[in-house]
Amino acid sequence: MQLTEKVRRIHRKIDEDFDQHLQLIQEYIRQPSISADGTGMKETAEKTRSFIEELGGKAQIVSTRGWPVVYGELFFDMPKTLIIYGMYDVQPVEEEKDMWIVPPFSGEIVDMQPFGKCLVSRGAINTKAPLRAFFNSCKTILEVEGKLPVNLVFVIEGEEELGSIHLPEFVEKHVKELSRANAVFFPLPAQDPKGKVVMFLGVKGIIYLELTCRGGEWGGPTKRAIHSSNAAWVESPVWRLLWALNSMRTLDGKICIEGFYENVSSPTAEEEALIVKLAETFDEETIKQEIEVLRFYRNLHGAELVRQYLCSPxxxxxGITAGYTGLGTKTVLPHEAKAKVDIRLVPNMQTDEIIKKLKTHLENQGFSDIKIEIHDCYPWAQVSVEESVVQAMIKTYRLHGYEPEIWPRIGGSAPFYIFNQPPLNLPFVIGGLGHGSRAHSPNEYITVEGLRENEKSIATFLYQYASSEEQT
Amino acid sequence: MQLTEKVRRIHRKIDEDFDQHLQLIQEYIRQPSISADGTGMKETAEKTRSFIEELGGKAQIVSTRGWPVVYGELFFDMPKTLIIYGMYDVQPVEEEKDMWIVPPFSGEIVDMQPFGKCLVSRGAINTKAPLRAFFNSCKTILEVEGKLPVNLVFVIEGEEELGSIHLPEFVEKHVKELSRANAVFFPLPAQDPKGKVVMFLGVKGIIYLELTCRGGEWGGPTKRAIHSSNAAWVESPVWRLLWALNSMRTLDGKICIEGFYENVSSPTAEEEALIVKLAETFDEETIKQEIEVLRFYRNLHGAELVRQYLCSPxxxxxGITAGYTGLGTKTVLPHEAKAKVDIRLVPNMQTDEIIKKLKTHLENQGFSDIKIEIHDCYPWAQVSVEESVVQAMIKTYRLHGYEPEIWPRIGGSAPFYIFNQPPLNLPFVIGGLGHGSRAHSPNEYITVEGLRENEKSIATFLYQYASSEEQT
Known part of the structure; x- marks a missing residue:
């Protein structure tokens, strides 16, 4: 299998124009867009819309109850239509300002060993640089070929870092337009620090909730912390919350909420095959170093460890907090204790089902006074490796000389269900070449060479997907 | 039983001079003395020394490894010698500055309903105003009688609010001087908001410790919080700390540390008699309102409730803290969890014994990695109601028209063991008339009339103690 002459031509043109492309990326990056506090959000939405229009597409800024979605269409009467899902917002930088080696929105290129030249910036990997690189790639294809091999629908939200709160609302209102698409693509460079391409085909669901135990009818101080000498005759909301939490899970990690595992599927045959293959290449030591742990759960290794990671809810x-947590000593019996808890769901667990079981569990254990506040809550999403959009990406990597390590899913959560579940039921793929890291951290970066390879891989992917057999 | 003419004369003189006495109290109060940050500590130690010298005593400022102790002697060749234990330091005000109705060191007199004129100030009840009132009372006795009925030894420390850290060191170095005393008196106005006199004859011991669970050889992230998707294959220090804590105590309050109750004494016959008597006058509803709780432990009432409060360790x-505790959501698997814990000890539990049992318990439960850091640690202290110094105080109250409510001890802790245990083995008493409140809180106050009555009660008490039969 080889790259076609057409795609090679496009790659050469990307090489020729790359200095200019990099400038466009830097320009976009220099425009802050912090959804948490609103900095530059309006300007960035405008800029993003102009990118679609510059390609010749129709674009609009669609209001939601939060930050708007940049919606666009670029149709060439092609048989296949791809939704480009993206985000124009980034994480805040305030807390970590002093830890950056260059100002976080300066868009500077820095020599960073062992990676060489890197764009160091908020949004370098997550994900404004890759998004602009996607536009650069399309621009080049249009310059060389006059058209793209697929139709594009753009859904670029401004609330990814806030949990995509209003994206479901947007999708609901635009089902008709979005239903024309065959698949969804989220551009995100996929190479690890050593250059290995890592792909994942799904995400876990999440329920993020806060449990609050306060003094009340059951006992405990009701208004404020009181002197801890009262612990002899007044109950403690802290002990109570601890008992409620411990009633949910054994020390060894087994979850004791009645029926919690009821809908947990065993790995499918496809997943099992991927896990076994993955266990051969996956580098346990590197991961341990990266997350700075000395051992994994139950000292598991290989396929067993991977299975545990991917298939366990x-x-x-x-976070947990109660009472006095400052320096030294203060003797108080707190009136309130709070815990932030996340529950990760694997196929085929349902969010509603689990929330109901959690509530029933707390009631059965006598903790019905404990307040449950649900913050984020969305289901898992999953595609098969056989999906043509996934196969197109795998072939793209191979054409560029990389054999991807394929994970049936990752342990984290992202709201791909919005596209993946009814009413849209679309397959999705995440990827592209290039290496960047430190998302949500100081000195977020992407390598300059990675950006160049990323643009080329995008072009390859669009042609691969256009020419693939659609799965039925 | 009536006040003697001699004491009445002293009381009349206190009335005559009270305006001047109040000014002296205000002056002392206006000199800040915050041991936490050192504000005014040197000046206040000097001032306190001058009070002893003004009575004609010998006084010195004795260095410790912390704030100095003001030590003084005022001998009249009397058969009885009393140690006046006091403190010249107060709590900080910084955090609560905006909540004061007058500046916390202005020493202003404010009309506060239903109490009438009050001195509102840091140190108003805890305990600079009562300490200066004690000196005022002695001053008057000397003016009227030319001598005091007892010899006094002053031990006035500057670290009470820091847990009296260096007081044992001071006492150890001055055993010879202090051994001349027959008893210890801590001046502290004892009337509740309704005017009832409440006495207590002992305090519980305390072990204040911090438990820290960090990722390490057993598992968990070792350096920083990691993404919570890793919870599927990495252990959590938070769950681990929760399990360690819950292994120590049932939800119902029973402590599960092996041998924890081994040395817990049943109430003595004297204590039991006091408890039964106390249960008749003690006002459950007022206490519930004061600490803002709706019910006591196990819905106990009367003597059973009092017994639970006084006799239970x-x-x-x-406080407990781990991970993200800010607004909204952040998905982290924390690398560290901390809990501040206080253990209250009743007779005849020993601090060393309990620390050892706690350590053994954690080891036996498999939590030997959890770090235990001891902050405060000192034993309980207890005197009998039969002690002559206690009887002198009870008689004082009765002579002033009050029947005290006598508690065998309080639930809180204070380092009276320093005087009460070997080598000194001295009985102690805490008290005096007057009402004040809000120690450690904004708008700490003492009533002006209470200060006047306090000064009179001090004079009565010194003569009562002088004339009492010493218990042998």
């Missing part, structure tokens, strides 16, 4: 305590 | 969680 979890209950995690993201 | 406790493990309380003063």
């Amino acid at each position: 979890t209950i995690n305590i993201d | 406790t493990i309380n969680i003063d």
Whole structure:
């Protein structure tokens, strides 16, 4: 299998114009767009719309109850239509400002060993640089060929970093337009620090909730922390919350909510095959170093470890707080204790089902006074490796000389269900060449060479997908 | 039983000079003395020394590794010698500055309903105003009688609000001087908001410790919080700390540390008699309102409730913290979880014994990686109601028309063991008339009339103690 002459021509043109492409990426990156506090959101939405229009597409900024969605269409009467899902917002930088080696919105190119020249910036990998690189690639195809091999529908939201709160609302209102698409593509460079291409075909669902235990009819101080000498005759909301939490999970990690595992599927034959293959290449030591842990759960290794990671639902305590947590000592019996908890769901668990089971569990254990507040809540999403859009991406990697490591899913969550579940039921793929890292952290970066290869891989992918047999 | 003419004369003189006495109290109060940050500590130690010298005593400022102790002697060749234990430091005000109705060190007199004129100030009740009132009372006795009925030894520390860290060191170095005393008196106005006199004869011991669970050899992230998707294959220090804590105590309050109750004494016959008597006058509803709770532990009432409060050791969680506790959502698997815990000890539990049992418990439960850091740690202290210094105070109250409510001890802790246990083995008493409140809180106050009555009660008490039969 070889790249076609047409695609090679496009790649050469990308090489010729790359300095200019990089400038366009830097320009976009320099425009802050922090959804958390609103900095530059309006300007960035406008800029993003202009990118679609510059390709000759129709675009509009669609209001939601939050930040708007940039919606666009670029049709060439091609048989296949791809939704380009993207985001124009980035994470805040305020807390970490002093830790950046260059100002986070300066768009500067820095030599960073062992990667060489890198664009160091908020949005370098997550995901404004790759988004602009996608537009660069399309621009070149249009310059060389006059048209794209697929029709594009753009859905570029401004609330990804806020949990895509209003995206379902947008999709609901635009089902008709979006239903013309055959698949969804989220451009996100997929190479790890050593250059290995890592693909994932699904995400877990998530229920992020806050549990609050306050003094009340059952006992405990009701208004404020009181002197801890009262612990002899007044109950504690802290002990109570701890007991409620511990009633949900054994020390060894088994979840004790009645019926919690009822809908957990065993890995499918396809998933199992991917897991076994993946276990051969997946580098346990590198991951341990990256997340700075000395051992994995139950000392698992290989396929067993991968299976545990991908196929287990979890209950995690993201944060817990009560009483006095400053320096030194203060003797108080707190009136309130809070825990932030995330529950990750695997196929075929349902969000509603699990919330109901959690509530029933707390009631059965006598903790019906504990308040449950649901923050984020959305289901898992999953595509088959056989989907033509996935196969097109795999072939793209191979044409560029990479054998991807394919994960049936990742442990994290993202709202791909919005496209993947009814009413749209669309397959999706995430990827592209290039390496970047430190999303949500200081000195977020992407390599300059990675951006160049990314643009080329996008072109390859669009032609691969255009020429693929549609799965029925 | 009536006040002697001598004491009445002293009381009349206190009335005559009270305006001037109040000014002296205000002056002392206006000198800040915050041991937490050092504000005015040197000046206040000097001022306190001058009070002893003005009475004709010998005084010195004795260095410790922390704030100095003001030590003084005022001997009249009397058969009895009393240690006046006091403190010249106060709590900080910074955090609560905006909540004061007058500046916290202005020493202003404010009309506060239903109490009438009050001195509103940091140190108003805890305890600079009562300390200066004690000196005022002695001053008057000297003016009227030329001598005091007892010898006094002053131990006035500057670290009470820091847990009296260096007081044991001071006492150890001054055993010879202090051994001349027959008893210890801590001046602290004892009337509740309704005017009832409440006495307590002992305090619980305390072990204040911090438990820290961090990722390590056993699992968990070791350096920083990681993405919570890793919860499927990485253990959590938060769950681990919760399990360790819950292994120590049932939801119902029973402590599960092996041998924890081994040395817990049943109430003595004297304590039991006091509890039964106390249960008749003690006002459950007022206490519930004061601490804003709707019910007590196990819905106990009367003597049973009092017994539970006074005779139960406790493990309380003063504070707990891990991970993300800000607004909204952040999905992290924390690398560290911390809990501040206080254990209250009743007779005859020993601090060393309990620390050892706690450590053994954590080891036996497999939590030997959890770090235990001991902050405060000191034993309970207890005197008998039969002690002559206690009887002198009870008689004082009765002579002033009050029948005290006597508690064998309080639920809180204070380092009276320093005087009460070997090598000194001295009985102690805490008290005096007057009402004040809001120690450690904004708008700490003491009533002006209470200060006047306090000064009179001090004079009565010194003569009562002087004339009492010493218990042998």
